[in-house]
Amino acid sequence: MWISVTLQAEADKAEALSDALMEAGALSVSIEDADAGTEAERPQFGEPGHLPTALWDHSRVIALFDGAADPAELGAMLAEAARAAGFDAVPPFSTETVAEQNWVQLTQSQFDPIRITDRLWIVPSWHEAPDADAINIELDPGMAFGTGSHPTTRLCLEWLCEVVTPGCSVLDYGCGSGILGIAAAKLGAGAVLGIDIDEKAVEAARDNAARNHAAVRLQHSAVPVGDTFDLVVANILTNPLCVLAPAISARVAPGGRVALSGVLETQAAQVVEAWAPHIALHVGAAHEGWIRLEGRRPGP
Numbered sequence: 001m002w003i004s005v006t007l008q009a010e011a012d013k014a015e016a017l018s019d020a021l022m023e024a025g026a027l028s029v030s031i032e033d034a035d036a037g038t039e040a041e042r043p044q045f046g047e048p049g050h051l052p053t054a055l056w057d058h059s060r061v062i063a064l065f066d067g068a069a070d071p072a073e074l075g076a077m078l079a080e081a082a083r084a085a086g087f088d089a090v091p092p093f094s095t096e097t098v099a100e101q102n103w104v105q106l107t108q109s110q111f112d113p114i115r116i117t118d119r120l121w122i123v124p125s126w127h128e129a130p131d132a133d134a135i136n137i138e139l140d141p142g143m144a145f146g147t148g149s150h151p152t153t154r155l156c157l158e159w160l161c162e163v164v165t166p167g168c169s170v171l172d173y174g175c176g177s178g179i180l181g182i183a184a185a186k187l188g189a190g191a192v193l194g195i196d197i198d199e200k201a202v203e204a205a206r207d208n209a210a211r212n213h214a215a216v217r218l219q220h221s222a223v224p225v226g227d228t229f230d231l232v233v234a235n236i237l238t239n240p241l242c243v244l245a246p247a248i249s250a251r252v253a254p255g256g257r258v259a260l261s262g263v264l265e266t267q268a269a270q271v272v273e274a275w276a277p278h279i280a281l282h283v284g285a286a287h288e289g290w291i292r293l294e295g296r297r298p299g300p
């Protein structure tokens, strides 16, 4: 028997806490994006005015301890780890006992293969692809957002399935795990570029693209993007999508198309208005209260 302790921590402190927990005697530690839970567990995502980095501001640090440890001993280990990681006190946590043989299953069973369309599946590495003939993107949950389980990602993936044509160029603005760019490349796009403001996301996306043998160029968003693209997809949040309207729209080639996600139904008008001087947008699809806005730059 093991004791699994799930601690809530700010993402930028999660790694330090993870290291400190190992030092303090944990048998294993994993870090999960706290926003990868249920809708109710994701209060920040999509709240008007919330900064984009808040998407993975909160992490769950899950540490496994020997079940023989008594509560006082466990409390002392947690306190030592919290102190070593620079916390004033032990962050909020919950514990549960886990039968040894169920541990791996417990963690992995939360992430089953996700069918986006008949053509496209997202498959965790420990699963067999349910349809070997489909495009199967291998992605495991990690620190970068984008496993296909969130409706905003799904809306973008469905759009890519509809609009990618052989050899077209695609910009994935706010690539996170790289899931959208990888999907675009696998669907037949030519030049695919993914950019992100978070260097860790760029690194994760690089790893994921390599693992999927997907030709996707990935770079930090501070690096200027000179090109324009046939397709531009951005799953960020309402406020940054409004602020970034001139920058993102400038990357859409004449005749090219754009899809924006990360917008709640109630926020559609705000984004449409911000984009009106650049590209006219309309609601293309909706899923669980989230919408996808789409537009086309006039041109050839």
Ligand SMILES: C[S@@+](CC[C@H](N)C(=O)[O-])C[C@H]1O[C@@H](n2cnc3c(N)ncnc32)[C@H](O)[C@@H]1O
Residues within 6 Å of the ligand: 052, 053, 055, 145, 146, 147, 148, 152, 153, 156, 172, 173, 174, 175, 176, 177, 178, 179, 180, 195, 196, 197, 198, 201, 221, 235, 236, 240, 244, 262
């Ligand atoms: C919701 S995640 C989307 C990840 C992935 N594209 C998907 O659809 O699942 C938003 C991503 O946008 C990035 N981001 C936020 N603001 C940005 C900005 N101003 N420029 C570039 N990337 C940004 C975040 O770091 C994050 O990786």
